Amino acid sequence: MIYRSVISRIKDHSAVVGVVGLGYVGLPFAVEKGKVGFSVIGFDMDKNKILQINKGKNYIPDVKDNELNELVKTKKFRATNNFDELSNVDIIVIAVPTPLKKNLIPNLSYVKAATNSITKNLKKGHLVSLESTTYPGTTEEVILPILEKSGLKAEKDFYLAYSPERVDPGNMRYTTKNTNKVVGGVGEKSLNVAKTFYSETIDHIVPVSSAKIAEMVKVYENTYRAVNIALVNEMLLLCDKMEINVWEMLEAAFTKPFGIAPFLTLII
Numbered sequence: 001m002i003y004r005s006v007i008s009r010i011k012d013h014s015a016v017v018g019v020v021g022l023g024y025v026g027l028p029f030a031v032e033k034g035k036v037g038f039s040v041i042g043f044d045m046d047k048n049k050i051l052q053i054n055k056g057k058n059y060i061p062d063v064k065d066n067e068l069n070e071l072v073k074t075k076k077f078r079a080t081n082n083f084d085e086l087s088n089v090d091i092i093v094i095a096v097p098t099p100l101k102k103n104l105i106p107n108l109s110y111v112k113a114a115t116n117s118i119t120k121n122l123k124k125g126h127l128v129s130l131e132s133t134t135y136p137g138t139t140e141e142v143i144l145p146i147l148e149k150s151g152l153k154a155e156k157d158f159y160l161a162y163s164p165e166r167v168d169p170g171n172m173r174y175t176t177k178n179t180n181k182v183v184g185g186v187g188e189k190s191l192n193v194a195k196t197f198y199s200e201t202i203d204h205i206v207p208v209s210s211a212k213i214a215e216m217v218k219v220y221e222n223t224y225r226a227v228n229i230a231l232v233n234e235m236l237l238l239c240d241k242m243e244i245n246v247w248e249m250l251e252a253a254f255t256k257p258f259g260i261a262p263f264l265t266l267i268i
């Protein structure tokens with residue numbers, strides 16, 4: 001009953017979307033959902049960001065000023081630091097920072113603080129989806145037990161998923177809509193609710209069998225990119241020393257049709 005009701009509220013866009021963390025990931029996400037007709041409430045600790053949003057003022061380059069302004073004017077989107085309002089939404093997306101500590105241990109304090117605020121306001125039928133980059137196991141081993149302190153049970157009373165953000169700031173060819181979205185749930189129902197939600201705004205959803213796999217997908221993507229950035233940086237130094245034009249060399253290398261991929265941002 002709860003399950004069917006949340007699916008149908010997502011499909012007819014009467015579900016209210018809450019976005020926790022209104023930065024580079026959260027604000028564009030909130031605007032995307034507002035543009036397709038969801039009512040969106042943004043939550044942040046930063047009073048300045050809340051003030052700016054509620055005046056219709058944009059602070060993220062990937063967000064179009066007029067789109068944000070229109071959503072605020074038509075009351076489809078507003079921001080608040082009153083986390084009790086989380087009980088008035090149906091879907092909660094977490095997009096808070098996950099920096100590393102000095103000793104390179106992940107700092108989950110923002111994720112935990114956001115999850116604690118959600119736990120106090122968790123209600124039956126809620127979908128909670130984590131978008132922050134994190135280590136495999138975070139959703140099931142850290143977030144799930146905090147949420148279940150509410151007395152509600154995942155899969156039975158509420159739904160929990162992980163879906164990594166894949167924004168490429170400035171890329172005009174690959175936007176949120178046409179960038180495949182990986183989703184993993186803590187169970188089958190969670191996966192289905194999350195899939196239904198994301199497919200309202202994204203062309204192709206890639207479901208995986210657990211939240212942990214989805215988390216590892218993000219770790220793999222980031223490691224793959226870091227290794228390639230390091231490789232090309234080393235090549236640049238070497239080419240400079242050997243008086244070789246690195247761009248000409250790369251262009252020729254990327255004509256190989258398999259086993260190699262260029263990392264370019266397509267600004268067209």
Ligand SMILES: NC(=O)c1ccc[n+]([C@@H]2O[C@H](COP(=O)([O-])OP(=O)(O)OC[C@H]3O[C@@H](n4cnc5c(N)ncnc54)[C@H](O)[C@@H]3O)[C@@H](O)[C@H]2O)c1
Binds near residue numbers: 025096
């Ligand atoms: N920026 C990117 O290009 C990008 C791409 C992919 C993934 N990510 C990941 O997405 C996550 C968010 O990154 P970002 O770049 O949007 O960060 P950001 O610093 O731009 O924004 C995070 C926001 O969360 C708010 N916040 C912190 N604690 C909070 C709490 N307890 N409750 C509510 N709001 C809180 C902050 O005030 C800030 O406005 C990180 O895990 C990051 O690694 C970022």
